[in-house]
Amino acid sequence: MSKVALVTGGTRGIGAAISKALKEVGHKVAASYAGNDEAAAAFKAETGIPVYKWDVGDYDACAAGIATVEAELGPIDILVNNAGITRDGFFHKMTKDQWSAVIRTNLDSLFNMTRPVIEGMRARNFGRIIVISSINGQKGQMGQVNYSAAKAGDIGFVKALAQENANKGITVNAITPGYIGTDMVAAMPEEALKRVVAGIPVGRLGKPEEIAQMVVFLASDNGAFATGATFAVNGGQYMA
């Protein structure tokens, strides 16, 4: 059945694949982004999916953005908290700005985006909340103490929120992608990326579409019994 879905960071990379896949199965999709207007305009022209610009780290901006999406498309049934950033560096050299930017965008955003939609989902007895965490929130990654902490926090958020809302038809799940071929991974030094790929049993990077199909399942009626779970999609790189 067609639902209204909002995908944060839904205009590029994994988020763009998620937006497209949810549209393909018949949902009404809105995609948000932070500031790359050019990529958002190209995405909108290609897909016809409406795009909205706000910072997921800013609670008031999220509340206002969600109100706009709901006024235009209807109440949000499916929320995909996908937007995320990295600001890598060894902890002994990490600045407070690197720490705060990553916690704000990858973890505070879950409160900012989910709090404004959860009461409506509870009232309607239906909701799907899907969080794109990371393999590095499960196994830890040197050079990413900030990111690993935020992404591990995402998993705790999912487990607690799932318990609070299971009796209201709302499921809350995390997906932990391994290394996926997007701009985020393209930004890694070539040698480091080669070492990563060598450690992936499947022998390649993942594709954004391979994460998107997991989201489609979790958002569907068939996904109703999966909640509070963490779904690893990582080519066998880490088996938690």
Ligand SMILES: NC(=O)c1ccc[n+]([C@@H]2O[C@H](COP(=O)([O-])OP(=O)(O)OC[C@H]3O[C@@H](n4cnc5c(N)ncnc54)[C@H](OP(=O)(O)O)[C@@H]3O)[C@@H](O)[C@H]2O)c1
């Ligand atoms: N790629 C991987 O290998 C990998 C692995 C594990 C987990 N993940 C996670 O998967 C998610 C998507 O990653 P990706 O590789 O697709 O990233 P990406 O290609 O860098 O795209 C990030 C998207 O998030 C948006 N965004 C960033 N900061 C935002 C903010 N403050 N407010 C609103 N939107 C914001 C960006 O908007 P603009 O276009 O405006 O910049 C963009 O649409 C992230 O949470 C990431 O941590 C990725």
